[in-house]
Amino acid sequence: MRKLVQSHATEFALLAVIALISLFLSLATDRFFTLGNAFDLLNTSSVNIIFAVGLLVVLIAGGIDISFAVAASVVQYVAALLLESIGGGGWFSGLLIAAILGVALGAINALLIHRFKIISIVATIATFNIYFGLLMFFTRGVSIYNLPDWLTSRVILFEHEMADGSWVEITLPVLIMVACVISTWVLITRTTTGRQLYAFGDNPEGARRFGINVGGMQFIAFGWLGLMAGIAGLVQAHYAQEVVPNALYGRELDVLAAVVLGGARLGGGKGTVLGCVLGVLMISITQNGLNLMGVSPFAFKMIIGAIILVAITLSNTSIERLLPFMREGSRR
Amino acid sequence: MRSVVDRFVSWVGPDIAGPGAAFIAVMVFFSIGSPQFLTGATFGSVAFQLPELGLLTLAMLLPILTGGLNLAITFTANIAGLTVAWVLQQNGGADAGPMAFLLGSLLAIGVGAASGLIMGLVIAYTKAHPILVSLSMMIFLRGLGEFLTRGGDVSGFPAFLQPIGHGSILGLPIPLLILIACVLIWHVLLTRTKLGFGTYMIGSNIEAARYSGINTRKVLVLVYMLSGAMCAIAGIIMLARFNSVRVGHGESYLLITVLACFLGGVNPFGGFGRVIPVFLALVVLQLLSSGLNLMGANQHLATAVWGILLISVMLLRWMSSHFKIFKRKKG
Numbered sequence: 001m002r003k004l005v006q007s008h009a010t011e012f013a014l015l016a017v018i019a020l021i022s023l024f025l026s027l028a029t030d031r032f033f034t035l036g037n038a039f040d041l042l043n044t045s046s047v048n049i050i051f052a053v054g055l056l057v058v059l060i061a062g063g064i065d066i067s068f069a070v071a072a073s074v075v076q077y078v079a080a081l082l083l084e085s086i087g088g089g090g091w092f093s094g095l096l097i098a099a100i101l102g103v104a105l106g107a108i109n110a111l112l113i114h115r116f117k118i119i120s121i122v123a124t125i126a127t128f129n130i131y132f133g134l135l136m137f138f139t140r141g142v143s144i145y146n147l148p149d150w151l152t153s154r155v156i157l158f159e160h161e162m163a164d165g166s167w168v169e170i171t172l173p174v175l176i177m178v179a180c181v182i183s184t185w186v187l188i189t190r191t192t193t194g195r196q197l198y199a200f201g202d203n204p205e206g207a208r209r210f211g212i213n214v215g216g217m218q219f220i221a222f223g224w225l226g227l228m229a230g231i232a233g234l235v236q237a238h239y240a241q242e243v244v245p246n247a248l249y250g251r252e253l254d255v256l257a258a259v260v261l262g263g264a265r266l267g268g269g270k271g272t273v274l275g276c277v278l279g280v281l282m283i284s285i286t287q288n289g290l291n292l293m294g295v296s297p298f299a300f301k302m303i304i305g306a307i308i309l310v311a312i313t314l315s316n317t318s319i320e321r322l323l324p325f326m327r328e329g330s331r332r
Numbered sequence: 333m334r335s336v337v338d339r340f341v342s343w344v345g346p347d348i349a350g351p352g353a354a355f356i357a358v359m360v361f362f363s364i365g366s367p368q369f370l371t372g373a374t375f376g377s378v379a380f381q382l383p384e385l386g387l388l389t390l391a392m393l394l395p396i397l398t399g400g401l402n403l404a405i406t407f408t409a410n411i412a413g414l415t416v417a418w419v420l421q422q423n424g425g426a427d428a429g430p431m432a433f434l435l436g437s438l439l440a441i442g443v444g445a446a447s448g449l450i451m452g453l454v455i456a457y458t459k460a461h462p463i464l465v466s467l468s469m470m471i472f473l474r475g476l477g478e479f480l481t482r483g484g485d486v487s488g489f490p491a492f493l494q495p496i497g498h499g500s501i502l503g504l505p506i507p508l509l510i511l512i513a514c515v516l517i518w519h520v521l522l523t524r525t526k527l528g529f530g531t532y533m534i535g536s537n538i539e540a541a542r543y544s545g546i547n548t549r550k551v552l553v554l555v556y557m558l559s560g561a562m563c564a565i566a567g568i569i570m571l572a573r574f575n576s577v578r579v580g581h582g583e584s585y586l587l588i589t590v591l592a593c594f595l596g597g598v599n600p601f602g603g604f605g606r607v608i609p610v611f612l613a614l615v616v617l618q619l620l621s622s623g624l625n626l627m628g629a630n631q632h633l634a635t636a637v638w639g640i641l642l643i644s645v646m647l648l649r650w651m652s653s654h655f656k657i658f659k660r661k662k663g
């Protein structure tokens with residue numbers, strides 16, 4: 001047990017913080033600790049979790065990506081136009097189109113980074129500007145509201161009437177989110193490719209000498225993020241029931257903060273799916289709780305920023321110092 | 333003659349080649365493409381638009397040189413602008429005197445430096461990654477600003493602020509003069525002072541810098557404080573130019589400032605990079621967007637072209653390095 005805690009210190013710390021926040025919120029408000037609210041939380045944070053697990057793979061491989069959120073905007077816009085031109089389509093063709101477009105945009109990043117040796121933050125800041133600039137230029141900022149019916153109608157997978165007459169429901173985004181989370185978990189923990197991604201992120205030169213296909217790693221990492229971004233783009237269009245070209249602008253930094261809060265390291269080689277999901281959930285839970293407590297929405301971001309700042313400061317002052325029994329363990 | 337050329341090259345440095353080539357390309361392209369490009373009007377608009385982006389880029393430059401990043405620059409500028417607005421409103425709004433403005437500006441610079449101080453302390457003492465620390469500071473400041481203004485804008489400033497945003501001295505716009513002064517200060521700071529030396533050393537190798545007796549923590553804290561103070565100056569200029577403060581003004585500049593630094597030959601890992609090429613890169617970016625405007629495109633296309641320009645410069649750099657290896661093998 002102690003070994004488990006030590007090897008997953010970030011996850012346990014996050015769990016403890018989430019438990020504390022939840023405990024406080026369930027005492028402070030009567031609405032927080034209900035099944036309905038928990039399901040609401042899942043429904044609203046699905047898109048961010050899909051983005052987050054994608055970004056996690058790139059961070060593990062030692063890269064960083066700024067462009068994925070605007071790439072998702074490009075994907076949802078182009079997908080909406082394509083679906084209209086093929087006369088509607090369905091969830092299968094929609095997801096397929098979004099996935100292909102997303103992977104293609106991710107592959108552009110990987111190409112720049114691997115083939116031309118441009119550092120990932122430089123390359124993705126450039127593609128961020130290119131994707132967003134071209135999207136806004138060609139669309140003139142016009143939103144699409146007449147989406148196909150299958151995309152805008154809510155798909156309820158599970159619903160249940162509570163004792164007080166309110167309905168709790170789980171919608172399609174949650175199912176897609178769970179599928180993305182599980183497949184990312186399988187990719188990075190249960191396949192050789194996943195081990196190679198960690199090795200490559202930790203020490204690219206060592207990995208290269210060991211015979212790992214370095215270019216392949218970049219394409220897998222950025223392609224995977226592109227795939228997730230494409231899917232998240234479509235899911236976001238479904239959730240919002242519209243395609244607004246700049247709706248996801250700025251989302252990349254929020255997701256990045258959440259992922260790194262979950263223990264992924266900028267610089268590569270570290271990070272888990274569980275930590276990443278907990279990082280996103282912690283931010284959504286805080287936001288949700290503040291909302292239920294009737295705090296002004298304008299103060300949300302301020303409080304969340306302060307929490308992330310404190311969390312990062314604390315997580316870097318090494319948890320061992322705060323928890324003495326762990327220090328004993330690490331000394332051995 | 334040759335020695336003059338050599339001395340000139342050594343003075344401007346090899347890192348000016350990228351932005352220099354881009355500058356020439358942009359000038360040639362737009363002079364052919366649009367007859368109105370080579371006129372005073374173009375350069376007037378460039379001169380007035382350059383300072384906001386330029387000051388923010390200077391604020392971004394110092395942290396990048398230490399191997400970090402300051403993502404909070406735009407919102408620090410907004411908060412500083414709000415500080416000035418608050419002081420002015422406390423002293424009678426549109427009737428406030430120059431002393432109130434001076435006080436407000438000093439306070440704003442203090443606020444900017446304070447946000448930098450917090451980031452610098454966290455980065456220096458916990459070794460947390462600067463991207464994260466500044467990112468959370470950005471989220472915090474954005475929230476704080478939106479909380480204070482309720483998402484609206486603050487306006488109604490005294491008339492004597494107008495010249496700071498729109499006036500000229502001897503044909504040179506005042507914001508541009510302020511930018512040039514700040515560029516010179518940064519240049520001197522980086523090339524002639526102990527702090528500048530420490531900044532480069534930390535960017536190259538922070539451990540080696542520490543072992544060689546540089547107080548790395550102090551330098552880091554000072555770098556982020558100076559960065560915050562520079563944001564405050566940008567915020568004051570923005571206030572004077574728009575005659576209002578809104579949280580979110582200039583938000584889109586954030587990643588453009590990083591782009592400008594990289595275009596100006598600054599090493600993304602820190603340690604190498606100079607102010608003058610970055611300034612030239614800024615001029616190129618602004619000329620590009622003015623030129624595209626003249627040809628009937630909008631700012632969004634210019635943004636995309638900025639991205640393409642960055643990639644082209646990086647590709648050229650990659651090709652030139654390959655070419656060198658090629659030559660060495662031959663010889």
